[in-house]
Amino acid sequence: MTVDIPEYFQYDGPIRTVALIGAGVSGVPATRHLREAGLEVTVFERQSKAGGIWNWSPEITKPLSVPTPAPSNGAFFPALPEAAPGPEPVTKTLDDADHEHRLRFSPPNPVYWSLSNNVPIPTMAFKDWEYPEGTADNIRHDLISAYVHSYVKHFGIDENVQYNTRVEKAVKIPKTGSEGAKWRLTLRRVVPDGDDKVTETFWTQDFDAVIIATGHYNAPYIPDFEGSAAWAAAWPQQVLHSNGYRVPEPFAGKDVLIVGCGTSGIDMARDLEAHANKVYMVGRKQEDAPEAYTAMRKFQRTLLPKNGELLGEIKRFIPPAPGAPIESGEIELADGRIISGVSLIIFATGYQYSYPFLPQLHRDPALGAPTPEEKASLLVTDGASVHNLYRDIFYIPDPTLAFLGLSVNTSAFSFFEYQAQAVARVLSGRARLPSAAGLHEFYDALIARTGDGKFKHFLGREGERAYVRHVVEWVNRDAEWSGAPKITGHSPEWIKASDNILASIAAKYGTNPEMARWLRQNGTGGTEPEIEPKAEGKGDEGDKVDPKPEAAQQPVAAAA
Numbered sequence: 001m002t003v004d005i006p007e008y009f010q011y012d013g014p015i016r017t018v019a020l021i022g023a024g025v026s027g028v029p030a031t032r033h034l035r036e037a038g039l040e041v042t043v044f045e046r047q048s049k050a051g052g053i054w055n056w057s058p059e060i061t062k063p064l065s066v067p068t069p070a071p072s073n074g075a076f077f078p079a080l081p082e083a084a085p086g087p088e089p090v091t092k093t094l095d096d097a098d099h100e101h102r103l104r105f106s107p108p109n110p111v112y113w114s115l116s117n118n119v120p121i122p123t124m125a126f127k128d129w130e131y132p133e134g135t136a137d138n139i140r141h142d143l144i145s146a147y148v149h150s151y152v153k154h155f156g157i158d159e160n161v162q163y164n165t166r167v168e169k170a171v172k173i174p175k176t177g178s179e180g181a182k183w184r185l186t187l188r189r190v191v192p193d194g195d196d197k198v199t200e201t202f203w204t205q206d207f208d209a210v211i212i213a214t215g216h217y218n219a220p221y222i223p224d225f226e227g228s229a230a231w232a233a234a235w236p237q238q239v240l241h242s243n244g245y246r247v248p249e250p251f252a253g254k255d256v257l258i259v260g261c262g263t264s265g266i267d268m269a270r271d272l273e274a275h276a277n278k279v280y281m282v283g284r285k286q287e288d289a290p291e292a293y294t295a296m297r298k299f300q301r302t303l304l305p306k307n308g309e310l311l312g313e314i315k316r317f318i319p320p321a322p323g324a325p326i327e328s329g330e331i332e333l334a335d336g337r338i339i340s341g342v343s344l345i346i347f348a349t350g351y352q353y354s355y356p357f358l359p360q361l362h363r364d365p366a367l368g369a370p371t372p373e374e375k376a377s378l379l380v381t382d383g384a385s386v387h388n389l390y391r392d393i394f395y396i397p398d399p400t401l402a403f404l405g406l407s408v409n410t411s412a413f414s415f416f417e418y419q420a421q422a423v424a425r426v427l428s429g430r431a432r433l434p435s436a437a438g439l440h441e442f443y444d445a446l447i448a449r450t451g452d453g454k455f456k457h458f459l460g461r462e463g464e465r466a467y468v469r470h471v472v473e474w475v476n477r478d479a480e481w482s483g484a485p486k487i488t489g490h491s492p493e494w495i496k497a498s499d500n501i502l503a504s505i506a507a508k509y510g511t512n513p514e515m516a517r518w519l520r521q522n523g524t525g526g527t528e529p530e531i532e533p534k535a536e537g538k539g540d541e542g543d544k545v546d547p548k549p550e551a552a553q554q555p556v557a558a559a560a
Contacts, residue, residue: 008432008433008435009432015039015209017039017209018034018039019042019044019167019210019211020034020043020044020160020210020211021043021167022045022405023051023157024213025051025052025412025416026213026405026412026416026419026420027052027211027213027404028148029127029413029417029420030211030417030420031043031155031157032157032420033421033424034424034427036424037424043157044165044166044185044187045164046164046166049149049163050157051145053110053111054148055111056113057109059103061241063232064232066231066232067222067224067228068221068241068352070365071352071381071382072354072362072380073354074356075355076107078168078169078356078357081202085204086203087203090203093193094199095197096192096196096198105166106190107243112271113246114140114271115141116144116508117139118138118504119501120503121137121138121497122493123414123494124144124412124413125414126151126414131147132147137503137504162187164191165189166190167188168188170183170185170358171183172184172398180208182206183207183209183400185206185357186202186203187202187203188200189201208400211402211403211404211423212402212403212404213404214405216351216353216405216408219351219352220347220351221241221351225314226315226316227317227318227319228317230319230320234322234324234326234329235326235329238344239344239347240345240346240347242260242265242349248272249275251272251343254276254277254344255278255279255344256272256343256345256346257281257342257344258279258281259282259314259346259348260283260349260350261282261283261300261310261348262283262297262300262350263300265283266300269281269304269305270303273305273306273307276307277307279309280308280342281304281310281311282312282313283297284313285297290455292409292461293455293460296409312337313333314332314333315334316332317329317331318331318332352382352383352384353380353406354380358379361377361380362379363381376397385454385456386403386457389406390434390439391419392407392419393422394423399439402423402427404420404423408459409460409464415459415467421475425475425484430482430484431479432478461498468490469489472487
């Protein structure tokens with residue numbers, strides 16, 4: 001007897017209701033496309049408005065643990081009531097004079113005032129919604145946030161969003177009787193009730209599918225350096241993650257140590273140039289990194305401010321003396337050098353992937369290596385990546401769970417919208433996934449090519465273009481089968497703008513494309529080309545921005 005193996009994945013039944021977690025730059029276009037596909041979509045967003053990390057606030061996060069918690073609680077510690085909630089909301093009022101509840105529930109976003117995009121603006125446009133005419137290639141965060149909010153208003157996204165609401169737990173409820181299997185979400189809403197109280201509400205809600213659009217900048221990561229925990233305990237306001245940095249003025253005349261030489265680390269170092277006395281930077285090389293990643297990091301290391309110094313790796317933070325100021329603390333480097341006199345430590349060490357509402361799909365490193373059977377169903381282990389996903393979207397063991405916004409080094413807005421279109425087509429039955437065997441085969445080939453760490457999510461310019469071409473071909477091939485309208489790929493205008501990425505990066509950092517290209521190729525060695533760098537801060541009229549709002553100019557406690 002032969003057994004027919006289906007060519008495509010078969011869902012247990014039709015998908016009608018979808019929970020979408022997050023109303024940021026991946027969740028917002030997904031809401032539109034899911035709705036247009038005929039699905040009933042409900043979005044849960046813990047902030048009071050859409051926009052995700054681009055929503056600026058002068059407030060800073062509460063002090064973080066150093067090192068940061070394991071991935072299963074990296075983004076937040078779920079809050080669940082003693083009695084399991086049901087569909088009927090249960091509400092109570094809590095004292096919150098210190099704003100502890102509201103800040104732990106929805107921490108401020110990692111937006112420093114000088115933050116701007118580093119890929120050309122035309123590549124960051126959603127479909128059918130361009131930036132205002134005359135928008136420069138490089139603009140500040142508040143203009144990007146305004147663009148997202150204009151999209152939300154134009155397409156009526158707010159109608160589908162429940163704001164001030166966080167998913168605390170998500171579990172799959174098995175099929176019962178005529179009811180198919182469902183995802184049951186435990187939901188928590190926290191709304192300010194005046195300045196000193198909040199109203200907290202719990203309830204549950206069931207859905208056919210869940211899409212997680214929380215991105216990859218919501219769970220700060222601080223590695224475990226010897227002695228760093230003691231420093232954070234002694235000086236909690238002066239040892240922070242980059243997500244707690246806002247403006248440079250409070251650090252005038254001080255020595256600052258930034259751990260991490262990536263995009264945010266370099267931005268903050270250059271931001272501090274006119275204010276800090278000295279900016280030390282510590283980075284580490286990753287030998288297994290893709291060529292495009294290595295080239296960018298090489299370029300970024302050439303962008304240190306005039307008062308900056310690149311150090312070797314840190315060996316340990318020497319234990320602080322009780323009651324002593326942080327400036328008396330000493331940091332030993334791997335080469336034996338001792339650094340002291342530092343007033344502020346910023347860990348620009350990135351983020352980890354973390355989904356605390358899915359504890360059943362986490363296995364923290366402290367529990368030991370998973371068995372092969374466990375590994376085949378896990379989403380997160382060490383937090384460096386997300387496992388068992390087809391094209392960074394569909395959870396292979398159960399594709400009623402999907403993700404948006406995990407891929408890195410892309411033109412995020414437009415790229416995430418292509419992912420959203422694919423999800424909407426599949427969940428609405430107008431595009432098909434490969435069979436279970438095909439999903440596993442694709443993932444295994446990815447791991448063989450990229451490894452199982454963070455670089456399996458890394459695309460870069462050429463990887464992004466290839467990914468989008470595949471999505472368009474896949475969706476349009478199945479459109480002929482389902483009768484759905486076809487979608488369009490990258491336009492010639494998009495390709496042209498993307499080709500101009502070096503010019504965009506050069507403008508952001510005050511140099512020119514030739515200098516940027518040379519620096520990426522040669523790093524700090526060699527003979528510089530005979531090219532005058534573009535004067536810092538000079539640009540076209542379209543590059544001008546408003547000064548900081550009054551609130552952002554005030555010194556703020558450097559809490560992480």
